[in-house]
Amino acid sequence: MSTVTQTPSVGRPRAFDADDALAKALEVFWRKGFEGTSLTDLTQAMGINKPSLYAAFGNKEQLFLKAIELYEQRPCAFFYPSLEKETAYQVVESMLYGAASSLVDENQPHGCLIVQGALACSEAGQAIKETLITRRRDGEQALCERLQRAKDEGDLPADADPLLLARYIGTVLQGMAVQATNGICPNELRKVAELVLANFPKNNQ
């Protein structure tokens, strides 16, 4: 499940761990964005040379796609797991606090790869840019559906607007990602999350 490419039993064995290499590539893309990252940056961080990279991952664009896949499924990703919480409030709470800690975590690049990976770029990056836009929309869509379910279950007020709420929370999370690149300190970001949460409907009234 975690292997990036299946290693055949025949031929010279690969001298590097493809998952480790992908994790290194993710970190560079995260810091520098798709277009700001060069193949030299990648091969140096991954500890391999270009032909190995191309054999294992296709090209720069496909490597980036695999990196965002890893990004969204890595253990400390907070967005989608938050959807599993019991109540709408807890879902949003988990997302906001997850963002407040993850986006400024000192053990990883600040900010969000999905936001800063390719926000504005040249023609060469348009496909990646649109992929990231889709990922952002997908996240909001998933949150919207979760909030709709909460509304159906009486967990949100009857006059709540799940689509609007999801867009609002999505907007706040994306804004928090920008704040993280601004270098905001963790407790300041946390306070923003608390303020947002204070205005979010908690009980079913």
Place this chain on the structure above:
Amino acid sequence: MSTVTQTPSVGRPRAFDADDALAKALEVFWRKGFEGTSLTDLTQAMGINKPSLYAAFGNKEQLFLKAIELYEQRPCAFFYPSLEKETAYQVVESMLYGAASSLVDENQPHGCLIVQGALACSEAGQAIKETLITRRRDGEQALCERLQRAKDEGDLPADADPLLLARYIGTVLQGMAVQATNGICPNELRKVAELVLANFPKNNQ
């Protein structure tokens, strides 16, 4: 006041309008970001060739700095003029509605140059990236001071936290800028602004 460079009376006169050319450069940087914009992009949009660009504006980085200066001072910029409103609520209302219309204005690139100009980039773009971070912080700082004044004047509740409120509104505005690049439609963005505004303290209680 509007001239970019003073044209001397001696020598061959410039064959282009420097302010017009800067406006064109701004539009390209806005769409593609600092690093996503090439000199070819710039010279084509500006209708001049490279030596003219370098003579008039220095280099790509200095041209970008002049572009963000123009960006923040152009007639339809909404942030700083909003600070002049009478009450804290009106200030924030003007900012949110200004963002909701300006960020998705069809007559200009979507989103915000200060946010998407260089959110993540290579080493070569670090100076620009930090310049933009400073601009974002300056904006929040100015809003904070305006809200503090409002609090002092009794225009905001006595327990209001101007710094936190400014950071929150800044976060929302930056998130709205990302939403704009996502291609959100204007009335959807407007509804997000209305929701934020509905939770902002309106009267002095």
Place this chain on the structure above:
DNA sequence: AATATTATGTACTGATCGGTAATATATAGT
């Protein structure tokens, strides 16, 4: 008309970009 000054257009620079051809090397199966 001659000169000084500045702008223009063309052609170029070295460096870096993403990507690959060619070759050597390491394994599995026979």
Place this chain on the structure above:
DNA sequence: ACTATATATTACCGATCAGTACATAATATT
């Protein structure tokens, strides 16, 4: 040992990057 297969290393590709040298052209001054 031999073959097939797949990887690693080196060196390279054309294209593009930001920036500039150089010669020409247009103006003001004298």
